[in-house]
Amino acid sequence: MNNINILWVDDEIDLLKPHILFLEKKNYKVTPCNSGSEALDILDEKNFDIVFLDENMPGLSGLETLNEIKEKRDNLPVVMITKSEEEYIMEEAIGNKIADYLIKPVNPNQILLSLKKNLDHSRLISEKTTSNYQQEFRKIAMELSMVNTHEEWATLYQKLIYWELQLESIEDIGMFEILESQKNEANTQFGKFIDKNYVSWFEANTDAPTLSHNLFKEKIVPELSSEQPTLLVVIDNLRYDQWKAFEPIVINYYKKEKEFPFYSILPTATQYARNAIFSGLMPSDMEKLHPNYWKNDTDEGGKNLHEAEFLEAQMKRLRLTHLKHEYYKITSLKGGKKLVDNFKSLKENDLTVIVYNFVDMLSHSKTEMDVVKELASNDKAYRSLTQSWFKNSPLLEMIQQAQQLGFKLILTTDHGTINVKNPSKVIGDRDTSLNLRYKTGRSLTYEEKDVLVAKDPKSIHLPSLSMSSSFIFAKNDLFFAYPNNYNHYVSYFRNTYQHGGVSLEEMIIPFVVLNPK
Structure with missing residues (x-):
């Protein structure tokens, strides 16, 4: 830990010398001062990462100093230290958005914990989340090769969402890209699972x-x-x-x-x-x-x-x-x-x-x-x-x-709904439906690998527009595009949210x- 500047405000600052030495050995830089008014003058001259503030001081009290600090530097974390356990002081301090509240006598490790909680919080969470996901990544990869029931797919998808939300908060782009590729792989496998099982879900006595x-x-x-x-x-x-x-x-x-x-x-x-x-x-x-x-x-x-x-x-x-x-x-x-x-x-x-x-x-x-x-x-x-x-x-x-x-x-x-990224060419007559993720109509021409096909719509309890009508559903993050005016169509709809097809989302x-x- 380097270059962390602490302002410590206490009218008995000399008694805190052992605490200050302890922090300096840990590479924190501490500026001591004796009063609220002195602290405010120092803050006008210099930037700090955090303030330790005694509540019970002559002259400007801790709460009054806290108000002044917040007016000057609203986002500067302030840790209130007090002998008093009176509830109104706690409530006042919390109402003024203090970062932490410590009761005297404080020991050096309490101070260190408060610093880590307030200044190192994001880094520690980020490192722990990244490490946990790296372990989970291997488990999810194994599950992906074995998942075989609708319950297992639902559980796996919820797990992917959980990690997506966890990684979102730490903004580790590398980890996020790994998760994205894992979601993509999951959707590819899910498409195969639906292709194989969807029709059977409408038969009696099936799971x-x-x-x-x-x-x-x-x-x-x-x-x-x-x-x-x-x-x-x-x-x-x-x-x-x-x-x-x-x-x-x-x-x-x-x-x-x-x-x-x-x-x-x-x-x-x-x-x-x-x-x-x-x-x-x-x-x-x-x-x-x-x-x-x-x-x-x-x-x-x-x-x-x-x-x-x-x-x-x-x-x-x-x-x-x-x-x-x-x-x-x-x-x-x-x-x-x-x-x-x-x-x-x-x-x-x-x-x-x-x-x-x-x-x-x-x-x-x-x-x-x-x-x-x-x-x-x-x-x-x-x-x-x-x-x-x-x-x-x-x-x-x-x-x-x-x-x-x-x-x-x-x-x-x-x-x-799913964010569609990649076009898949389809050709149909003028009566073909317009949706970008599914099509129904006669004589549809399409890329076999990109779609789930229902040549007989009745098998999945869908109406037939005519004797030869079929349905196709886009898999993963694909969207259907016609060959005519292809480039304009693709640039217009790529990276938009669409639905109608087969994906976990x-x-x-x-x-x-x-x-x-």
């Missing part, structure tokens, strides 16, 4: 995960009761890591009872996955049973206009008509604020469902594409943007009100049950 169409019946219904109102929030297009980014804010108001990942159906797109949640049906069954509500890709008009009706029909089918419920879709700040103003009236419902469209609007913001690309240029920035939105959103106000009114809270989503998504604190 299938909870999928979009059985989420309501299997996981939400058991939580419903006429004894406690439930608020179900479906945040459109929310990745698992984005939930983890704002989970600490939610935990201020709610305690987590259950959390588990479930799988979005394919395509991982709103009209398929979210309609499946609310109807409790796969898309081919929605088309058959509710032809007046279901729209295919090539049909005109909005594809998600009948979620309330789908939910109504599912609740009738499950014999839940005794539960009073209401459905709301929030697509604008104005709509969110209006619901906040009327939130108290929702306490009369057994179930209130809110679909919140913010994240989807952000990732689809084509008209502001350059701005969104700048603000969310990578996953770290995308998480940060989501967290910032959530902190300032009407949704947080709703959650705060729900907590005060005693609501159970269920948070989930319909599918995730799109398919493995959060379901969380919380109760008010």
